Amino acid sequence: MPELPEVETVRRGLERHVAGRVIDAVEVLHPRAVRRHVAGPADFAAALRGRRVAAPLRRGKYLWLPADDDALLAHLGMSGQLVVGEPDRELSPHVRVRFTFRDRGPDLRFIDQRTFGHLLLSPGGARLPSVIAHIAPDPLEDAFDRVAFAARLRSRRSGIKRALLDQSLVSGVGNIYADEALWRARLHWARAADRLRGPDVNRLLDAVQEVFAEALGAGGTSFDRLYVNVNGESGYFDRALAVYGREGQPCPRCGTPVRRDPFMNRSAYSCPVCQPRPRNGRA
DNA sequence: GCTTGCGCCTGAATGC
DNA sequence: TGCATTCAGGCGCAAG
Numbered sequence: 001m002p003e004l005p006e007v008e009t010v011r012r013g014l015e016r017h018v019a020g021r022v023i024d025a026v027e028v029l030h031p032r033a034v035r036r037h038v039a040g041p042a043d044f045a046a047a048l049r050g051r052r053v054a055a056p057l058r059r060g061k062y063l064w065l066p067a068d069d070d071a072l073l074a075h076l077g078m079s080g081q082l083v084v085g086e087p088d089r090e091l092s093p094h095v096r097v098r099f100t101f102r103d104r105g106p107d108l109r110f111i112d113q114r115t116f117g118h119l120l121l122s123p124g125g126a127r128l129p130s131v132i133a134h135i136a137p138d139p140l141e142d143a144f145d146r147v148a149f150a151a152r153l154r155s156r157r158s159g160i161k162r163a164l165l166d167q168s169l170v171s172g173v174g175n176i177y178a179d180e181a182l183w184r185a186r187l188h189w190a191r192a193a194d195r196l197r198g199p200d201v202n203r204l205l206d207a208v209q210e211v212f213a214e215a216l217g218a219g220g221t222s223f224d225r226l227y228v229n230v231n232g233e234s235g236y237f238d239r240a241l242a243v244y245g246r247e248g249q250p251c252p253r254c255g256t257p258v259r260r261d262p263f264m265n266r267s268a269y270s271c272p273v274c275q276p277r278p279r280n281g282r283a
Numbered sequence: 284g285c286t287t288g289c290g291c292c293t294g295a296a297t298g299c
Numbered sequence: 300t301g302c303a304t305t306c307a308g309g310c311g312c313a314a315g
Contacts, residue, residue: 001308032292036311061309078308079293094293114293116309158286167310175308265288266307283287 002076004061004138004172005215010082011058014065014108017084019055022102023048023067033096033110036131037120047121048072048099057126060138060171066126073129077116083109138172139209150201153193159282160196160204161189161268173208177215179244179269181207183251189261189268190281214240243269 002010026045028034037044051067058064064071074082079094087100087107097110097119110119122129137143149170156163163169164178173181182189184207187200196204218240242252247260251271261268263283 075309077292077310114291114308116292118310156285162286165309 001078001174001176002061002080003174003177003215004140005177005212005218007058007061007063007076007172008140008216010076011056011063013084014056014063014082017106018053018065018108020052021105022050022052024100024102024104025049027098028096029091029098030096030115032115033112033117034119036118044119044121054126059128059132059141060135060167061174062129062132062135062171064122064129067121069123069125071122071124071126071129072119073122073131074110074119075117077112077114077118079114080110080112080117083111085109134168135171136168137170139170139205140172140212144170146202146205149205150198153201154196156193157282158193159190160187160193161263162283163193164204164208170208172212175266176241176244177208177211180211180242183243183269183271183275184211186274188275188277188281189263189270190283191278192280192282195278195280243271245269 026048028041028045031041034041034044039047047070048067051070053072054066056063056065062073062075064073074080076082084106087104091098091109092111094111094113095109096112096115096117099108101107110117120131122131124130136149137145152169153160153163156166156169161178161182164173164181165175179189181204185200185203187196187204191200243258246258246269248257250256251258251274254271254273256271256273258269259272261270
């Protein structure tokens with residue numbers, strides 16, 4: 001699943017392979033991919049024609065390519081990929097949008113099996129697109145304020161994992177890295193956010209930044225190839241995961257079998273010993 | 284205003 | 300074997 005490290009990997013690839021090029025044509029092969037572009041697929045395609053795209057920017061799991069006074073904004077959802085390659089190769093079944101360029105070089109394809117991802121054109125150029133103004137800074141950007149984050153987190157009347165997944169509080173964290181960071185910080189996912197102590201929050205933030213940095217390092221190896229890829233279910237970071245998706249397997253720290261609990265119609269993985277369940281937790 | 288839960292979507296995995 | 304059901308995930312929005 002594309003979370004912050006995967007999106008940053010894509011951003012770097014786009015910077016290398018797409019920035020500075022002029023779009024020649026846009027084909028929307030599935031309208032759902034541009035459902036958040038309110039003027040519709042035809043407008044999306046027409047408006048981008050002839051635009052020169054600049055180096056991409058990112059906040060959390062969103063990235064955008066400035067194009068004159070507007071920006072092409074992308075969210076990969078669960079299964080989205082932005083792939084660059086030779087224009088004459090076959091169209092795979094899940095290609096939703098295809099961009100070709102004036103230089104007749106490699107094309108750009110938005111591929112998305114589960115169609116939770118989307119693209120849209122937003123005004124503002126390099127500025128933060130207004131449609132994602134509610135997305136909080138992510139822990140890897142300069143604008144991220146640890147003190148402000150801690151204060152907001154500790155005002156939440158919900159469980160700590162739910163808070164971590166709330167992109168208006170801190171962006172970039174999804175289900176996988178939330179579980180991994182909580183394991184590293186030895187915090188149970190249901191701990192009440194408003195009962196966390198300062199050192200708990202610091203440990204958690206350190207863990208989030210660590211796990212992001214490690215995943216980014218693992219994902220940065222494929223940059224030399226002429227495509228920008230996001231691994232899906234079987235990502236390159238899989239082998240480094242301590243608890244996520246590892247129900248019944250030993251905790252790397254203490255050997256206790258990892259536990260899976262139902263959480264918001266999905267799962268939360270944790271070590272029952274390293275991350276003891278609180279008496280008055282909240283989901 | 285804040286918190287919670289649903290619906291969107293597809294294919295792999297599981298159950299009968 | 301074949302069909303039906305479950306599950307995974309992020310986000311926006313509606314309901315509480």
